[in-house]
Amino acid sequence: MNLQSQHQTQQKVKKTQPKTQPNQEPSLKGTFISVLLLGAFIVATWFGVFNLFINRG
Amino acid sequence: MHLHRYEKIWLMLGTGALALFIVILSVNAFAMGMTPPSHMEMIDPKKVDQTAPFDKPGLKKIGPNEYELVMVSFAFGYQPGNVEVPKGAKVTFITTSKDVVHGFQIPGTNVNTMVLPGHVSKITHTFDEPGKFLILCNEYCGAGHQIMATHVIVK
Structure with missing residues (x-):
């Protein structure tokens, strides 16, 4: 394959690529709230068990 | 690597919580002598x-x-x-x-x-x-x- 035909194929590939919209992020609001709830649960149970350990000592 | 703003926040909170747990356990073990049997x-x-x-x-x-x-x-x-x-x-x-x-x-x-x-x-x-x-x-x-x-x- 010579250099010219290689260049042509690259242009072809560029043309067939789907158009992407830049700077559009997925909304992660629901995920964020779920993660915070799970985190709060883990922290609360951790301190619950830790408190039990301290009070029994 | 691109991270969503929310992802950055929850990764920071998770790492912070782990660090807090380790600090509390370390103080307990090394300063207060509360170690396992x-x-x-x-x-x-x-x-x-x-x-x-x-x-x-x-x-x-x-x-x-x-x-x-x-x-x-x-x-x-x-x-x-x-x-x-x-x-x-x-x-x-x-x-x-x-x-x-x-x-x-x-x-x-x-x-x-x-x-x-x-x-x-x-x-x-x-x-x-x-x-x-x-x-x-x-x-x-x-x-x-x-x-x-x-x-x-x-x-």
């Missing part, structure tokens, strides 16, 4: 009766209202049994097993350790309230496991 000391399980301090099991006063209680665990009991200590006593239990794996637990307290043959288990507890505290075996050790128990009487 020791299994660091070794002993020949066949010669428990001849090895100090287990050749003379019992309660020993080591300071003002501070005691060491050397106990031998065996199938199915503890020697000595029914020990009396005054209220507020800080008791360090030192125990080992002559035969199989036993448990050593005082329900409602942090005293809970495995007693392995060949290892010495140490655990300290301060008895602030008077009462009769049950010591029981919580590792199945044989046909008489359910009768393996004794008491600490705090007066």
Whole structure:
């Protein structure tokens, strides 16, 4: 394959690529709230068990 | 690598929580001496009766209202049994097993350790309230496991 035909194929590939919209992020609001709830649960149970350990000592 | 703003926040919170847990546990362990029961000391399980301090099991006063209680665990009991200590006593239990794996637990307290043959288990507890505290075996050790128990009487 010579250099010219290689260049042509690259242009072809560029043309067939789907158009992407830049700077559009997925909304992660629901995920964020779920993660915070799970985190709060883990922290609360951790301190619950830790408190039990301290009070029994 | 591109990260969503929310992803950055929850990764920071998660890492922060882990760091907080480790700091609290480290302060507890290294500054306040709240470590798990020791299994660091070794002993020949066949010669428990001849090895100090287990050749003379019992309660020993080591300071003002501070005691060491050397106990031998065996199938199915503890020697000595029914020990009396005054209220507020800080008791360090030192125990080992002559035969199989036993448990050593005082329900409602942090005293809970495995007693392995060949290892010495140490655990300290301060008895602030008077009462009769049950010591029981919580590792199945044989046909008489359910009768393996004794008491600490705090007066």
